[in-house]
Amino acid sequence: MELHALTIAQAKKLLADREISSVGLVSAMLDRIEAHDAKVGAFLTVDRKGALAAASAADARLANGEDAPLLGIPVALKDLLCTTGVRTTCGSKILEEFVPTYDATSVDMLKKAGAVIIGKTNMDEFGMGSSTENSGFHVTRNPWNLDHVPGGSSGGSAAAVAARMCTASLGTDTGGSIRQPASHCGIVGLKPTYGRVSRFGLVSYASSLDQIGPITRTVRDAAIMMNVIAGHDPKDSTSAAVDAPDFTSALAEFDANGLSGMKAGIPKEYLGMEGLDPEVEKAFADARKVLEDLGVEIVEVSLPHTDYAVAAYYVLAPSEASSNLARYDGVKYGARQKDADGLIDMYKKTRSKGFGPEVQRRIIMGTYALSAGYYDEYYGRASRVRTLIMDDFAKAFEGCDIIISPVAPTPAFKIGENVDDPLTMYLSDIFTLSANMAGIPGLSVPCGISETGLPMGLQILGKRFDEMSVLRAGYGFEQSAPSFPGLPEL
Amino acid sequence: MRFEPVIGLEVHAQLDTETKIFCSCSTSFGASPNAHTCPVCTGMPGVLPVLNHQAVTFAIKTALATNCTVARESRFDRKNYFYPDLPKGYQITQYAAPIAEHGHLDIELEDGSEKRIGITRIHMEEDAGKLIHDPDRPKSMVDLNRTGIPLVEIVSEPDIRTPKEAGAYLRKLHAIVRYIGVCNGNMEEGSFRCDANISLRPVGQEEFGTRTELKNLNSFRNVEKAIAYEIQRQTYRLEEGHKIVQETRLWDTARNRTASMRSKEEAHDYRYFPEPDLVPLIVDDDWMTEVRESLPELPDAKKARFMEQYDLSGYDAAVLISGRSLADYFEAAAKGLKEAKLAANWVMGPVLGLLKNGEITIENVPVNAGQLAELLKLLEANTINAKAAKTVFDEMVASGKTPAEIVKAMGLEQVSDQSALDDMVTQVMDANPEELEAYRGGKTKLFSFFMGQIMKQSRGKADPKVITQILKEKL
Ligand SMILES: [Zn+2]
Numbered sequence: 001m002e003l004h005a006l007t008i009a010q011a012k013k014l015l016a017d018r019e020i021s022s023v024g025l026v027s028a029m030l031d032r033i034e035a036h037d038a039k040v041g042a043f044l045t046v047d048r049k050g051a052l053a054a055a056s057a058a059d060a061r062l063a064n065g066e067d068a069p070l071l072g073i074p075v076a077l078k079d080l081l082c083t084t085g086v087r088t089t090c091g092s093k094i095l096e097e098f099v100p101t102y103d104a105t106s107v108d109m110l111k112k113a114g115a116v117i118i119g120k121t122n123m124d125e126f127g128m129g130s131s132t133e134n135s136g137f138h139v140t141r142n143p144w145n146l147d148h149v150p151g152g153s154s155g156g157s158a159a160a161v162a163a164r165m166c167t168a169s170l171g172t173d174t175g176g177s178i179r180q181p182a183s184h185c186g187i188v189g190l191k192p193t194y195g196r197v198s199r200f201g202l203v204s205y206a207s208s209l210d211q212i213g214p215i216t217r218t219v220r221d222a223a224i225m226m227n228v229i230a231g232h233d234p235k236d237s238t239s240a241a242v243d244a245p246d247f248t249s250a251l252a253e254f255d256a257n258g259l260s261g262m263k264a265g266i267p268k269e270y271l272g273m274e275g276l277d278p279e280v281e282k283a284f285a286d287a288r289k290v291l292e293d294l295g296v297e298i299v300e301v302s303l304p305h306t307d308y309a310v311a312a313y314y315v316l317a318p319s320e321a322s323s324n325l326a327r328y329d330g331v332k333y334g335a336r337q338k339d340a341d342g343l344i345d346m347y348k349k350t351r352s353k354g355f356g357p358e359v360q361r362r363i364i365m366g367t368y369a370l371s372a373g374y375y376d377e378y379y380g381r382a383s384r385v386r387t388l389i390m391d392d393f394a395k396a397f398e399g400c401d402i403i404i405s406p407v408a409p410t411p412a413f414k415i416g417e418n419v420d421d422p423l424t425m426y427l428s429d430i431f432t433l434s435a436n437m438a439g440i441p442g443l444s445v446p447c448g449i450s451e452t453g454l455p456m457g458l459q460i461l462g463k464r465f466d467e468m469s470v471l472r473a474g475y476g477f478e479q480s481a482p483s484f485p486g487l488p489e490l
Numbered sequence: 491m492r493f494e495p496v497i498g499l500e501v502h503a504q505l506d507t508e509t510k511i512f513c514s515c516s517t518s519f520g521a522s523p524n525a526h527t528c529p530v531c532t533g534m535p536g537v538l539p540v541l542n543h544q545a546v547t548f549a550i551k552t553a554l555a556t557n558c559t560v561a562r563e564s565r566f567d568r569k570n571y572f573y574p575d576l577p578k579g580y581q582i583t584q585y586a587a588p589i590a591e592h593g594h595l596d597i598e599l600e601d602g603s604e605k606r607i608g609i610t611r612i613h614m615e616e617d618a619g620k621l622i623h624d625p626d627r628p629k630s631m632v633d634l635n636r637t638g639i640p641l642v643e644i645v646s647e648p649d650i651r652t653p654k655e656a657g658a659y660l661r662k663l664h665a666i667v668r669y670i671g672v673c674n675g676n677m678e679e680g681s682f683r684c685d686a687n688i689s690l691r692p693v694g695q696e697e698f699g700t701r702t703e704l705k706n707l708n709s710f711r712n713v714e715k716a717i718a719y720e721i722q723r724q725t726y727r728l729e730e731g732h733k734i735v736q737e738t739r740l741w742d743t744a745r746n747r748t749a750s751m752r753s754k755e756e757a758h759d760y761r762y763f764p765e766p767d768l769v770p771l772i773v774d775d776d777w778m779t780e781v782r783e784s785l786p787e788l789p790d791a792k793k794a795r796f797m798e799q800y801d802l803s804g805y806d807a808a809v810l811i812s813g814r815s816l817a818d819y820f821e822a823a824a825k826g827l828k829e830a831k832l833a834a835n836w837v838m839g840p841v842l843g844l845l846k847n848g849e850i851t852i853e854n855v856p857v858n859a860g861q862l863a864e865l866l867k868l869l870e871a872n873t874i875n876a877k878a879a880k881t882v883f884d885e886m887v888a889s890g891k892t893p894a895e896i897v898k899a900m901g902l903e904q905v906s907d908q909s910a911l912d913d914m915v916t917q918v919m920d921a922n923p924e925e926l927e928a929y930r931g932g933k934t935k936l937f938s939f940f941m942g943q944i945m946k947q948s949r950g951k952a953d954p955k956v957i958t959q960i961l962k963e964k965l
Contacts, residue, residue, distance in 0.1 A: 080536075081536075082534075082535065082536040088535070088536075090535070095535070098535065100529075100534065100535070100536065101529060101534070102529050102534070102536075102537075104536060199538060200536070200537070200538050201536040201537075202536055203535040203536045204535075204536070204767075206766075207766035207767050208766035234540065235538060235540060236538050237538065237539065237540055237541065237767065237768050237769050238538075238766075238767065238768075238769060319763060320763075320766055322570075322761075323568050323570050323579070323580050323761070323763070325579075326570060326572065326578065326579020326580055327533050327535070327577060327578050327579045329572055329579060331574045331577070331632065332532060332533065332577045332632070333533070333534070333535060333577070343574065347572055367761065370570070370761035370762075370763050371759050371761055372759045372761075375761075375762075375763070379763055
């Protein structure tokens with residue numbers, strides 16, 4: 001039995017039956033990291049000692065007959081989720097030495113559910129990027145083809161799951177950072193509704209867009225993870241005071257009633273979009289067919305402000321980022337540059353040396369957009385576009401239950417291919433970032449594989465707080481070809 | 491050309507909540523540096539603010555007490571700037587949509603007339619930390635205990651015209667925030683701080699001149715002095731044909747002058763934008779009602795009531811309502827008396843005489859209001875006379891015993907018994923035949939001589955009213 005290839009659901013059963021131990025499972029993951037992570041580069045920090053200790057504790061509880069949703073399951077965390085005593089770098093040199101004194105609420109919930117935190121995964125610095133090439137430490141490679149990027153910014157979390165270095169992971173999604181790497185790595189990623197999962201302890205990139213979500217091998221595993229991390233948190237004023245459902249019941253709903261009666265909208269603005277890779281187009285057409293065969297009615301919907309989404313996003317997100325990242329100034333937080341001449345010079349040197357070029361670019365963009373005299377023209381207008389996009393989705397969902405699209409316009413590109421072309425990189429977020437602007441949930445589920453062997457994903461969007469329809473459709477789609485696309489050889 | 495000063499005040503009042511505005515750290519003053527901090531108020535990556543309900547209640551109280559309209563929905567913004575005492579790199583404040591607007595306070599001018607000073611807005615915000623500079627080394631340290639202490643900023647309309655008006659407005663506002671219990675008003679500890687905006691314009695001109703902003707005004711006196719100085723400085727500049735430069739100026743307490751701190755060009759661009767980590771603040775009717783009902787009687791209303799209910803002069807009422815505890819003390823002392831004026835005199839005289847700056851306050855004065863009331867009742871019932879009452883009061887301060895105990899122990903009961911006093915008067919008349927003759931011969935001034943002799947004989951216990959009556963009859 002390949003322990004590292006188990007899903008949460010499979011591992012849970014074997015653990016409960018005492019056929020495997022958590023220590024065995026975690027050790028298998030650690031061995032796997034040892035053997036392969038030098039080439040994949042999924043992790044920034046591996047907490048071998050902490051993980052093994054947590055695994056033995058889990059085994060003791062299992063031996064006691066105890067049960068908990070993730071008892072003994074090895075989980076990796078994107079490195080911008082704060083962990084007590086374990087450094088949290090956000091993929092940035094400026095936080096290379098930062099060790100939080102508290103756990104993020106989602107991490108706390110994972111621990112309470114018995115999960116074993118195996119380590120912290122690589123990412124684009126502060127979540128700014130779509131390829132994990134913007135990490136301040138090293139690039140992460142796509143387990144399906146090491147010459148290609150895994151996507152980003154949660155590239156490490158996606159690569160770690162695809163490479164079977166953990167059973168599941170948490171990522172964060174500000175403009176597609178869970179869904180796009182999940183798509184590129186042939187696995188499942190869910191960005192929940194804004195406010196569904198507490199952001200407390202998530203190091204903010206763009207506070208009004210950031211959301212934590214699971215990256216897993218199956219839709220069922222995503223639902224299991226959601227059952228643990230979702231729910232109101234008094235420490236996060238933007239977390240919704242709504243009770244989280246049992247997300248796995250969406251799967252039972254499919255098992256009982258299939259997908260018939262469900263309506264899926266396809267935005268007409270997304271069809272024939274410039275830059276859409278023919279292979280992606282083909283995979284999406286096939287996915288549509290599968291859903292139709294499952295009884296889903298396909299309808300055309302319109303999201304008329306799609307053209308403005310990227311522009312508005314790249315005003316709002318950098319604006320918030322320019323403020324969120326101000327605290328890394330070398331006084332209390334951020335590695336201080338010592339060779340400075342006075343306070344202002346210390347600020348400048350600390351921030352110029354500590355932040356990578358993409359982060360500096362976005363801080364400059366955001367600072368500009370918020371400055372006196374430009375606020376209305378940029379931030380004000382972008383906020384209005386955001387409202388229009390929300391309205392677009394609300395209107396579109398009057399005629400359908402879910403909205404489907406490709407996750408990304410192309411399969412994962414080659415490492416280095418787009419590093420000098422931020423604009424192309426920004427435009428590749430077109431299908432995903434609208435969901436963040438509208439605050440709605442979105443799932444990425446594998447739907448194809450390119451001729452060069454790179455996976456592609458189907459995006460399923462839902463109404464606010466209707467992860468259930470998204471999971472039900474995603475699970476139904478997944479069940480039509482349960483072992484697709486398989487696991488990459490390393 | 492004659493100029494008219496135009497003055498507006500910005501007051502920062504620390505709200506006297508138990509905990510900080512966005513975390514549960516203590517707000518108490520004087521702890522060792524950084525003892526009252528946590529990940530939230532130190533801005534540790536990943537933390538989020540949660541608004542303190544009590545702070546909002548206090549802000550609403552302040553708004554109602556200053557006749558403001560409370561917004562049903564207000565919002566928080568971020569004010570971005572770099573400074574070592576600001577760990578997040580931004581201050582959470584209310585910029586575009588403050589919690590209250592359109593208020594006013596009526597101040598009393600020297601000629602006794604009233605003037606209304608408008609209040610533009612009140613908004614909530616968090617305080618910043620404090621830098622401590624090492625005098626011996628080129629080193630600064632940061633104390634974040636104050637970071638996140640809730641503040642309200644109360645911005646006046648530019649309705650103030652003189653330093654005196656500024657002082658009157660400020661004192662009134664100061665009394666109100668202390669009255670309603672939202673701010674301890676301690677100016678030295680920075681709990682109540684004031685900045686002033688000042689400009690001059692030719693008399694008769696509508697539009698405002700260029701203004702300067704004065705900072706570091708940490709007492710009422712300094713506010714008045716600094717404004718007076720700044721008016722004079724600007725007047726000279728204008729008379730000499732110079733232009734006023736828009737700038738921030740610091741009041742130098744030692745040198746009694748203002749000096750430029752930074753010009754308009756050096757001013758920060760704060761890049762305000764809506765705080766995405768907080769949701770809009772909704773104040774519903776229930777909350778408003780709850781706060782309105784919890785609001786104590788305000789100084790103006792109390793003064794009017796004291797004049798009416800206790801038949802006090804405006805001056806007496808003003809003194810007695812100057813603090814809420816003092817007013818409460820007076821009312822307790824006056825309880826059950828026929829003449830409240832008696833209590834007013836005793837509170838304003840002997841009681842206030844006991845207070846010592848900071849050490850003895852009205853809250854811990856050695857004679858409490860109940861004990862004083864007991865004493866005054868004895869006085870009013872003629873059980874003791876005024877002279878004895880003062881003796882008893884002093885003994886109460888010294889021994890802490892009750893008035894009844896002291897009166898009894900010292901034998902101070904007033905003698906009002908007619909026959910006993912009759913005998914006493916006869917005795918005194920018999921003992922002083924020369925004086926008696928002189929009096930009867932027309933030297934009526936000797937009446938007080940007989941009074942004095944009788945009081946002496948009775949060791950001060952004789953009821954002067956009764957003796958007067960008897961004396962008049964017998965002389
Ligand atoms: Zn705190």
